[in-house]
Amino acid sequence: MKNNYDILVIGGGPAGALAAKTAAKAGNSVCLIEKRPAIGTPVRCAEGIGKELLKEYIKPDPRWISADIESARIIAPNGTAIRLDQDRAGSEVGYVLDRKVFDRELVWQAAEAGADVIVKTRATAPIMENGAVRGAKVLSAGTPADIRAEVVIAADGTEAQFARRAGLDTTVPLREMMSCAQYLMTDIDIDAGSTDFYLGNEIAPEGYLWVFPKGDRTANVGIGITGRKSRDGSRAKDYLDRFVAKSFPDGKTIEAIAGGVPVCRPLACTVGDGLLVAGDAARVVDPITGGGIGNAMYTGRLAGEVASKCIEAGNCSKEALMPYDTEWRASRMGMTIERNYKVKEYFITLDDTKLNTLADSIASISFSEFSVAALIRELIKRNPKMLLELKALKDTLA
Amino acid sequence: MSTMLRINRDKCGYCGTCVAVCPEDALELIDAYLSLERECIACGICARACPLGALEVVHEE
Numbered sequence A: 001m002k003n004n005y006d007i008l009v010i011g012g013g014p015a016g017a018l019a020a021k022t023a024a025k026a027g028n029s030v031c032l033i034e035k036r037p038a039i040g041t042p043v044r045c046a047e048g049i050g051k052e053l054l055k056e057y058i059k060p061d062p063r064w065i066s067a068d069i070e071s072a073r074i075i076a077p078n079g080t081a082i083r084l085d086q087d088r089a090g091s092e093v094g095y096v097l098d099r100k101v102f103d104r105e106l107v108w109q110a111a112e113a114g115a116d117v118i119v120k121t122r123a124t125a126p127i128m129e130n131g132a133v134r135g136a137k138v139l140s141a142g143t144p145a146d147i148r149a150e151v152v153i154a155a156d157g158t159e160a161q162f163a164r165r166a167g168l169d170t171t172v173p174l175r176e177m178m179s180c181a182q183y184l185m186t187d188i189d190i191d192a193g194s195t196d197f198y199l200g201n202e203i204a205p206e207g208y209l210w211v212f213p214k215g216d217r218t219a220n221v222g223i224g225i226t227g228r229k230s231r232d233g234s235r236a237k238d239y240l241d242r243f244v245a246k247s248f249p250d251g252k253t254i255e256a257i258a259g260g261v262p263v264c265r266p267l268a269c270t271v272g273d274g275l276l277v278a279g280d281a282a283r284v285v286d287p288i289t290g291g292g293i294g295n296a297m298y299t300g301r302l303a304g305e306v307a308s309k310c311i312e313a314g315n316c317s318k319e320a321l322m323p324y325d326t327e328w329r330a331s332r333m334g335m336t337i338e339r340n341y342k343v344k345e346y347f348i349t350l351d352d353t354k355l356n357t358l359a360d361s362i363a364s365i366s367f368s369e370f371s372v373a374a375l376i377r378e379l380i381k382r383n384p385k386m387l388l389e390l391k392a393l394k395d396t397l398a
Numbered sequence B: 001m002s003t004m005l006r007i008n009r010d011k012c013g014y015c016g017t018c019v020a021v022c023p024e025d026a027l028e029l030i031d032a033y034l035s036l037e038r039e040c041i042a043c044g045i046c047a048r049a050c051p052l053g054a055l056e057v058v059h060e061e
Helices: A014-025 A051-055 A099-112 A161-165 A236-247 A293-313 A318-330 A332-347 A352-362 A372-382 A384-395 B017-021 B045-049
Strands: A004-010 A030-033 A065-069 A071-075 A081-085 A094-097 A116-118 A121-129 A132-140 A143-154 A177-186 A194-198 A208-215 A218-226 A252-262 A275-277 B002-007 B027-030 B033-036 B055-060
Touching (some): A004 A014, A004 A132, A014 A030, A014 A293, A030 A099, A030 A121, A030 A143, A051 A293, A099 A116, A121 A143, A143 A161, A143 A293, A177 B017, A208 A236, A218 A236, A252 B017, A275 A318, A293 A318, A293 A332, A318 A332, A332 A372, A332 A384, A352 A372, A352 A384, A372 A384, B002 B033, B017 B027, B017 B045
Parallel strands (some): A030 A116, A071 A194, A143 A275
Antiparallel strands (some): A065 A094, A071 A081, A132 A143, A177 A252, A208 A218, B002 B055, B027 B033
């Protein structure tokens, strides 16, 4: 194993892969380490992503697209469905990916660009010198080693332990941790072209339950609930089992997974001396949808670009790396996260009666745009009696 | 009497949700098992967050 690189990337998900590929293409020596023995598995994801967002990073390929989605349905507690169609919304709805293959493709591309890839290798601690990150202490298949680098890009996902050990606070408050469980189910009656989102405090407190098709009669059926409502007898798995028993009693589960999705604000600062934090580790997940793949690819690529520039300039201090933090915060992604965080904070205050009222008010509308902003505009327009209450929501669009 | 965290490895889904909410950085997801690597204060936050109910704070005489 080589012990010295320009850039060390921790984590082989979409953020790490894009960071490694970008940095290697810029001519740097790059090492990507993954603690699991295999890239892409086990999956900890519902696998949905917007089509346009995906295309900014990679050409869609049927090898890792499980389903092409034509419409989305949001189902209120009383069963009212708000339907968003692709023909009215352009091609913005989405794909459901096969992350096992998708993640491998991304890491393959990083390797092809020249990055070294080492699996079953876990960063146990940052190498710190005068307060700066200078690499990582690792355990590679049980053997300890030091890997030194000018810049470390921490893309270690929900756990986010590397940045934490380098001095950044990455702890997610319990109420903002979505506790999730998902079954990959087959032999179930679903609309293979529609992603369904079920809302309600009985069905998924402060979160939602999803049915994302993976092909004919097959889907990711999953749920996320707030950590503060999670306890014995009412955990994510319990809610999911109840829904499955009612909706898909004869379905077969061929994979059962769990996961945590942080829906807090992004880290207060995503850089340090010799350190950049990207993807779920930076907490750049959309607080409304819980989607993180696109944001991970965006921040990973940006981290790779900024790290490359700083290495070329010979200065990898926090100050020199700061343009990474500034740029993503000012980006469309950064603005959307901030707005959707406020929208989420409003929506979690609604009881089921109010959710039903709001859903009923917009159920018959043909949406010309598939977006949170379009939904909010219609909700405000159609619920004049709730104007005072909806003010918080209206302010998020300002 | 002492309190400690018990990990039920048969229930655990190795997802790392507990790791991200631990205020002490005491838990670590190592490949396919969860490990208590550092000092645990038995606060129980991880046990709440767990989607599968694999963690439990137990009191022992």
